[in-house]
Amino acid sequence: MRCFINMNRYLLIAFLFFLFPLFSHAQNKDLNYFINQSISNDPKFTEFRNLILANKIDSQLIVAGNRFQITGSGNAYYAPILNGWGYDEAITNGQQLSALVALNKQIYNKRNLSLQFRGLQLQNDSLSNSSVIYQQDLKKTIITQYILTYGDQLQLKFNDEIISLLTKEEQILKTLTEKNVYRQADYLSFLVTLQQQQLTRKQLMVQYKNNYATLNYLSGIVDTVTEALATPDLQVKINLNKLGSPFFLNYKIDSLRLQNERLLAEVPYRPKVNLFADAGYQSTFILNPYKNFGYNIGINLTVPIYDGHQKRLQFAKLDIEERTRLKKHDFFYNQYQQQIQQLQQQLNDLGSLDEPVNKQIGYLETLIKVNGKLLETGDIRIADYILALNNYITAKNLVIQNQIGRYQIIQQLNYWNMKL
Numbered sequence: 001m002r003c004f005i006n007m008n009r010y011l012l013i014a015f016l017f018f019l020f021p022l023f024s025h026a027q028n029k030d031l032n033y034f035i036n037q038s039i040s041n042d043p044k045f046t047e048f049r050n051l052i053l054a055n056k057i058d059s060q061l062i063v064a065g066n067r068f069q070i071t072g073s074g075n076a077y078y079a080p081i082l083n084g085w086g087y088d089e090a091i092t093n094g095q096q097l098s099a100l101v102a103l104n105k106q107i108y109n110k111r112n113l114s115l116q117f118r119g120l121q122l123q124n125d126s127l128s129n130s131s132v133i134y135q136q137d138l139k140k141t142i143i144t145q146y147i148l149t150y151g152d153q154l155q156l157k158f159n160d161e162i163i164s165l166l167t168k169e170e171q172i173l174k175t176l177t178e179k180n181v182y183r184q185a186d187y188l189s190f191l192v193t194l195q196q197q198q199l200t201r202k203q204l205m206v207q208y209k210n211n212y213a214t215l216n217y218l219s220g221i222v223d224t225v226t227e228a229l230a231t232p233d234l235q236v237k238i239n240l241n242k243l244g245s246p247f248f249l250n251y252k253i254d255s256l257r258l259q260n261e262r263l264l265a266e267v268p269y270r271p272k273v274n275l276f277a278d279a280g281y282q283s284t285f286i287l288n289p290y291k292n293f294g295y296n297i298g299i300n301l302t303v304p305i306y307d308g309h310q311k312r313l314q315f316a317k318l319d320i321e322e323r324t325r326l327k328k329h330d331f332f333y334n335q336y337q338q339q340i341q342q343l344q345q346q347l348n349d350l351g352s353l354d355e356p357v358n359k360q361i362g363y364l365e366t367l368i369k370v371n372g373k374l375l376e377t378g379d380i381r382i383a384d385y386i387l388a389l390n391n392y393i394t395a396k397n398l399v400i401q402n403q404i405g406r407y408q409i410i411q412q413l414n415y416w417n418m419k420l
Contacts, residue, residue, distance in 0.1 A: 031146050034219045038142050039135060043222025048131040055127075056119050062116050068102045093284035100280035107275060112267045115260060122257045123263060129253060132246045134419050143232070143411045145215045151404040152208035152230050158396055159201045162389075165368075166194040172376055181378035193386050206324035234410045236347075239417035247336065251329040258322050265314045274300040340416055347409045350402050357399055364392040 039045065079092040101150045170190065177187040239245060276298050283292035367388050374380035 010196070021065065028228045028230040028380060031143065031232045031234075034142050034146055034215060034221075035139055035162050038138055038219040042110045042138060044134055045131060046069060048127055048134070052124050055124050059120050062113060062120075066106065066109055066113060071102050071104075072100070073102065074099045079326070082397075083136055093286065096282070096284050098280065098282040100282070102276045103276065105275045107273050108271075109382050115264050117265065118260050119257070119264065122253055122260060124252070124313035126253050126257075129246050129249050130309050132418075133250075133403070136246070136415060140415045141218055143217070143234075144408065145211065145218055146229065146232060147404055147407045147411065149208065149211040150407075151400060152204060153229055154213055154400045154403070155397070156204050156208055158400065159197060159204060162393060163197050163201060166190075166197060166389075168371060169375060170194055173275070173382075176376075176378055182382065186382040189386065190382050193389070232407055234407050234414070236410055237414045237417050237419075239419050240419075241419075242336070242417070245416075246411070247332070247416075248329075251325060251332075254325050258318055262315065262318050265318070269304050269311060272300075272302040273306075274302075276300060314324050336416065343416070345408050347406065347413070350409070353398075353402055357395060357402065361392070361395045361399065364388065364395055368392055389402065 075096065075098045077092075078095040079087045079089075081087075081089065081094070173182060173187055173190055176182050177184060209226050211223070212229075215256045216223050242248070277296065279295035281293050283289040371380050371388055375385055
């Protein structure tokens, strides 16, 4: 009987342990909390915003570069002639002093400017779209980890229910064993089943804490406390305008970029007109140097004639990029459609399992209750009770797996059905 007393003491301690709350805090953290924390903490979004701001500065630089450009310059030199030796004075004038302020302005440049602004705007559109896709990827990572951790929580909760049931039945079985209704071997078999569930519970808790810590890590949260998670609110989102999603917008932006680059390639072949002027002092000190203050104005025209067919080669290069873009777009579209159809089929298949599994669980729950009554009167074999219990555990775990699987499929569907 000393063996029974030690076992009872162990079971009492274990039972009191399970009376404590499962988690450190009663307040549940929901999925939106971790998503918002991850978006707030991730520096990638700051990088996207700063790149867009940098492009705005580039736009201002283009405007500034097209305004009147004013420069100052000075020059002084002396070319002596000794014994008839020296530079030709007709070329050097012997000496010169100049101090000038020059002004330059390119005109008829509106077309070029508009194309440069369009290129910067397309870069901003691409960055904004990439930011949206990155946010969706980040959300997918967080949701996937949240679902995994929440699944551990469901298994822990169910495991605690089984331990509570077995602990209650163990007290009854111990009493009946002391009265020789059941053999000691039957009691030990039952006790082993209880201990297995307790060991499983410890393993699940380690797994849950690790997955919870990973969830914090991915969200950028510095915290070692493990708390309960709220049920994820995941509903299928339908996007009827799939071609308007950020995934396809990337290909549209690339198409517009190539069109803009084609127009930019034509700009160097347009005539260029520059206005220029300067004013200041230039003198060789040969004749009336005090009168050598002056100015000049002029216009410069540049007309390209031949450059070795560079424009045609540039257009050929852009044509290759466009064919590559179309091929990628068509391939992605087919994969996109196939992915959506497969996920919808998987969701339907999981839904078809709900009714038979729930019906089986209903039967097993009734059987467990009946067997519990028979156990109290000693009218059931322990092996039969354990078998029914294991079948019940298997069925309940299947329900949990199906529930988690449904969440995972929904989050994948919502990922691909993303809207702007």
